[in-house]
Amino acid sequence: MARISEVAALAGVSTATVSRALNGKSTVDPELVARVRKAADELGYQPNGPARNLRRQEAAVVALIISDVENPFFTAIARGVEDVAHEVGYSVVLCNSDENADKENRYIDIAIQERVAGVILSPTGTTSSVGKLVTRGTAFVAVDRPLPEQESDVVLVDTRLAARQATAHLVAQGYNRIGCITGPLGVRTADDRLAGYRDALKSAKRRSTTKLVRRTEYKAAGAHRAAQELLNQEEPPDALLVANSAMAVGVLQALQEHGTRPGRDVGLVAFDDAPWAELVDPPLSVVAQPAYEIGTVAARLLLARIADNTRPPTTTTLGARLIERGSSHRG
Amino acid sequence: MARISEVAALAGVSTATVSRALNGKSTVDPELVARVRKAADELGYQPNGPARNLRRQEAAVVALIISDVENPFFTAIARGVEDVAHEVGYSVVLCNSDENADKENRYIDIAIQERVAGVILSPTGTTSSVGKLVTRGTAFVAVDRPLPEQESDVVLVDTRLAARQATAHLVAQGYNRIGCITGPLGVRTADDRLAGYRDALKSAKRRSTTKLVRRTEYKAAGAHRAAQELLNQEEPPDALLVANSAMAVGVLQALQEHGTRPGRDVGLVAFDDAPWAELVDPPLSVVAQPAYEIGTVAARLLLARIADNTRPPTTTTLGARLIERGSSHRG
DNA sequence: TTGAAAGCGCTAACAA
């Protein structure tokens, strides 16, 4: 593979000039730039990234560590990040932590080792290994979930309020025994959605009982089991707040198997506006989160922090939007 | 950030010994290994990746360039690749080409610059810039779609056969005017699915007419328009073969708006077994592709090629499976 | 405006 010295030789200049010419540095004779370009093209020259990054002590790369590549909420965030990062010449590498603290930790180590310019991550929540980033001074931004230590920029959705509104909507529709299927204990969004659900029951003067609450992985299978359990209880719920769209799949399956019709028999609101939400019968009421915007905001914050790591940390909270459809109406 | 020389100083050994100890090289006194480990821990030492990669002339990274991060088919491939790569200590960086030859090209350049060990990609199909990889001797494997030049390993699904079987199934169910909504001209899977559709019509002695065929982006919006057009024709189709699950969303929407019931009014089979396929009414018949397996096979082929780039190129073709559900039955 | 040369941090060849 061609090296910079070969380009220099072919163009009849020094390697320093090649470097300057190719990196668009101010002061190079235009004629030399042309000669260098031509030589580089002829040789199919591609700069050696590791060498460049070693010398520069930083790579124009941001790492995005998300907890589930198969969750459209996170892939939408990824698009937001990409679009902003690419505008300013950064590459984005996507890493899938799978809601697993070990994998998260591993990817953080890799990000540090590769000397990426910054990291955006949705922390798994447990013993966040993010401390390493802080001590090393690597710029980073948390998305979707705050960090326990909270020493950084973070982009959140007011998910507790959204859960409260969704639950209040179910109350207003006349449902009486409203249940909740949410994510694992310790995952902040899961906790917040549960808290919002309880907030709403409280202001409606409903008793909230743990019998109507289930916590499970943010996946279809867990939610499926949880819904089955709830439905088979002596006093089953007549409505459910479901904490994400993968879970909604499991819940809808369970309802189907149980011969229970959403809306009429069991009111339903789920987080995340999946593309298929309008296709099921009745259409699924959802809490739509501004995922793409989370990504763009996070990327801009990260770029600002890369430029100046002394900025005070900020918290950006975006709103979610309840979209009422048939699954939360008795009619 | 701590350097290897600091670890060496603290442990009272040379940098070479630190390097050997930390990389698990055969011959180091166990006692020294312990001392080095301790020193490294104390300093929070993380090796400098660019320096290591520069020296080694290769990074233990494989780049996976897929055409749509939001398509579950590709994210499932990504999981397969990850699982295999991680087993042998490689990291995977995921890049989203967005079905855009420029972005694909850009990511290929980056992969070359970063000296990744190998590349797995679903080529956009046009003027594949993959040639660069070949000339540079970077290992790579194509997935989902073959390359025009075809000088490499490739993992495919027999999508033409699958399309043929799906169409034959619609014929067998008594549908007469079967249409097809497929992806853009030049995208191989789109072409193949159309060809399989035509194969089936031919063996069933049905006339195939371009009036019942539409080509569009592999997205919901395009398929939605296409379905509307088809339905508003004088002689609308009474069945449709749809080339992926994002498109199926658009088509189902169009049918809903048109007051047309899948199965009874318009038979429907779509590619890709989305998690929601069983939730719509009637459940959607699909062609399930072995996406995860594509990923694992591709990753293993890539590893083999990294180890030995002189292997003859292979083509692996996996089968797809037709899952008949309500949307392709008149009853 | 250009070139010579140092040096980023690591690994591996060679020497001891």
Place this chain on the structure above:
DNA sequence: TTGTTAGCGCTTTCAA
């Protein structure tokens, strides 16, 4: 088994 040292390819002072 361990240490010394060269050098991976680039960018960037410093000098001309």
